[in-house]
Amino acid sequence: MTGARAAVASSIPQPLSRARINVIFGTVVLGMLMAALDSTIVSTALPTIVADLGGAGHMAWVVTAYLVAEAIATALAGKFGDLFGRKLIFQLSGAIFILGSIIAGMAHGMELLIIARAIQGLGAGGLMVTSMALIADVIPLRERGQYQGALGAVFGVTTVVGPTLGGLFTDHLSWRWCFYVNVPIAVIMILVAARTIPVVRNAVQPLVDYLGIALIAIGVTCLILGLEWGGQEYAWGSAMIIGLFAAAVVALVAFVAVELRVEEPMLPMRLFRSNVFTICSILSFIVGFAMLGAMTYLPAFLQYVKGVSATASGVQTLPLVVGLFTTSILSGTIVGRTGRYKFFPIAGTAIMAVGLFLMSTMDASTGFWLQSLYMLILGLGIGLAMQVLTIAVQNSVPYSDLGTATSGVTFFRTIGSAFGTTVFGTLYSNQLGPHLSSALMAAKVPPEIAQNPQTLRALPPEQAAPIIDAYATSIDYVFRWVVPVAVLGFLIAWLLKEVPLRDSSRGEAKDIGEGWAVPDSPDPGVQMERAIVRVLRKLRDNAVPEPGILAAAGSSLGKDEAWALGQVRMYQRLRGSVTVSDIAKTHWVPPELVEPVFEKAQRDGLVRLDGADLALTERGLREVDAVQAAWKHWLENQLGDWDLTDPEERALFDQSIDSIATKLLDEADRPDALPARG
Structure with a gap:
């Protein structure tokens, strides 16, 4: 195991108050919201942007530049966060995002807008990765999963409701407000982050590829x-x-x-020896291809062909969103209960192909409910295929590669989205050019009229009809030619091997956020800790036998002394020394509240004073080691379905168990008289 992989955080942030944790979480949510929202918010504004700036042939790059830059930044931000601190990278990413948003809002040419979108994408990638990692830094271990799941769900929801918000801005303010709206939000986010987020860095600086x-x-x-x-x-x-x-x-x-x-590759080639990783990466590419490609060009169809406003075009894509989330939740629940997942990408890609084909038949005469049904079918297919791919990969790779493998699947989905938008755009532009030229000659109107949905709707029906038909034919052509991509995904999905799900993976499957979110940390130890905690979350609170642990350790300690010894041992490991005042400050209580516990431990010969510092006696050291060993043994019994025969995996498992046992002593076994952290 390399030094970077074995790295453990050098400084654990002080326990935070509940109010401060909530402020930090709200700040992190703002970062994730902006980053996710801007991947789709421009889709409904694109027709108006083209009408203002021209450059219809470059329309796809407004989305593609953002996605490619985001994928690159995602690969860099996690490592830079370890090098320089995630707080700094979070704030710097926010500043880059502000710069890109200002330039995009002020752009008076398509080329400058594309450059601005690339700058935005760099900031967005940093915001997404550091948002997930900051949750792991500041949220107590037992509560971390629900916060990370909520953050992942925010990412998913904002990604798919972006078109509606983009339409509202375009119709009621200006398309430029799709970008300007980020500026005040990001400024507030950076200022609040500066005051509330603690600084945490890794002990061993990672190697950046x-x-x-x-x-x-x-x-x-x-x-x-x-x-x-x-x-x-x-x-x-x-x-x-x-x-x-x-x-x-x-x-x-x-x-x-x-x-x-290289020692620390961005994407280790050994991952492709796994059938599950290889197939899921290909399917993630195809799902991203279909989802973002369709969501980028559906608003164009609705505005040019159906004649609806930008806002209405966003609202009318909601059936796709409803279908996507319905089957994401349903598939996650079923996989979590049964442990079987192969059926879902097979069914999902088949339904995607059907949905894309049906959408290729739409024209100006297609009724509202029929087009909604077609979009719903496409959404159902995407949701079935997407949710389980990340879970399947996380279940199949060694835990030492868990963060990297999750990043890999996310990377392929993002790149698939970029390629989908580009291929949709190329097919659309190549088809629209000759059709629109013929239509303009027949209608005898200048090209500027046809580029603007509002002026197109104002034309007499006999003039507008050939132009509308040109747009309908071109967009139908796009969807028809993407059907083979979904069919290819259907055939590839049959090659996916089904590996029985670990208990931790079953927990992930039920959380819709896991299907969307980037990993919280590339560090394998952090990933294994998180997986273990998911297993523990499935148990009832009273299923962790705290008194039984002390009995199993053969310890005569009470909960108060066990907690006190655990505190001293943890501080000695992390900082070398500790006083009663340090421990009281950590838990936001006056020293007088904890002093009796340590005085009792001193009378019992478990701790001694070295000046003002507390130190464990030999007996105290034996007692705390026995309690931690009992915790570890209990956890191993709960996680008995894992294969720990590989020496590297076993070492990682032991490291994670030791870390969790220490944190459980800190968070779970404190005396009842002490208030919970925060």
């Missing part, structure tokens, strides 16, 4: 540029397009070579 990240960024960007420019800016057989594709191949091959050699 800069070369690997640069190569994957170059390869993906060249591929997307080739797809975007092919047939529009340059002929498919031109030197530019062939050169871009060749550069992409070279960069991606070099990326694989680098990942096979």
Whole structure:
């Protein structure tokens, strides 16, 4: 195990008051909300943006630039958080996001808007990763899961309701407010973070795979540029397009070579030896491809073809959202109860294919309820396929690779979204150009009229009809050609192996946030701790036999002395020394409240005073070690379904159990007279 993998936090944040924890959580939610929202908020505004700025051929890049930059920043932000502190990276990401939002709102050309969106994406990637990691830093162990799940759900909800909010801004203010609205929120977020979030860094600074990240960024960007420019800016057989594709191949091959050699790769190639990781990564790419591609171009269909406002186009995509969340929750519940998951990506990709095909038949005469049914079907399919992919991967890889594997699946979904938006855009632009030219000649109207949904609706029906048909034909063509992608996903899903779910993975499956969120930390120890705590959360509070633990340890200690010894041992490990005042300050109580506990322990020969510092006697050391060993043994019995024969996995497991046992002494076994933390 490498030094970075074995790293444990060098400084544990002081216990925080409940009010401060809630303020921090609210601040982190703001960061996640903005980052997730801006991936889709512009979709309903795109027709109006094109009408104002022109550049319809570059429309896809308004979304794609954001997603590619976000994927790159996601790979960097976790490591930078370990290097420089997550609080600093969170604030810096917020500042970058503000800069991108201001430039985007002020942009008077499509090129500048795309650059601004890339800047926004860099900030968004940092916000998402550090938001999840900050929860792990500041929330008490026993409560962490519910906060992380809520944060993941926020990410999911804001991603899919973005089009409606974008429509509201576009219709009632300006499309520029889709970006300006971020500025005051982000400023408040940064200021509150400066006052409330503690500074935590890792003891061992991680190695950052800069070369690997640069190569994957170059390869993906060249591929997307080739797809975007092919047939529009340059002929498919031109030197530019062939050169871009060749550069992409070279960069991606070099990326694989680098990942096979570096000590801490961004995406370890050994993960692809796992059938589950490989298949789930491909399916995540396809799900992202279909979801963001459809959500980007559905509003264009609704505004140009159906003649609805930007707000209404966002509202009318809600059946897709309803379907997605319904089957996400349903599939998670069923997987959590049965432990079987292979059926869901098979059924999901099949239903996605049906939904995309049905949507390719829509035109101006398609009724509201019928188009809603088609969107609902597509959403049902996406929800069935998406929720279980992350869970399946987390269940199948070694715990030493858990954070990296989760990041990998998230990365492939984000890149799939970027490719989906680009491919949808290329198909749309290549098809729309000739159709729209013919329609404009027939209608005898200038191109500017056709680019703006509002002016198009104002035309007489006989003039508007050929233009509307051009848009309908082009968007139907897009959905029809994406059907084979979903069919490919259906065929690939049959290759997925079904591995019996661990108890911790069953708990994750029931939490819709897990299907959306990026991992809270790439550190395998943190991931294993979180998995163990999920198992413990399934038990009733009184299922943790605190008095039984003391009896199993053969200890004559009461809960008060066991807590006191645990406090001294924990402080000695982390800081080397501790006083009664230090412990009282940690738990936000006056020293007079805890002094009797330590005086009793001193009379019983368990602790001694070294000046003002507390120290364990030999007897006290034996007692606390026995209690911690009893906790560890009890936890091992609860987690008996795990395969711990691999020496590296066993070492990681023992490290996590020791850490949790120490925290349980801190959080669970304090005397009843002491108030809970906060």
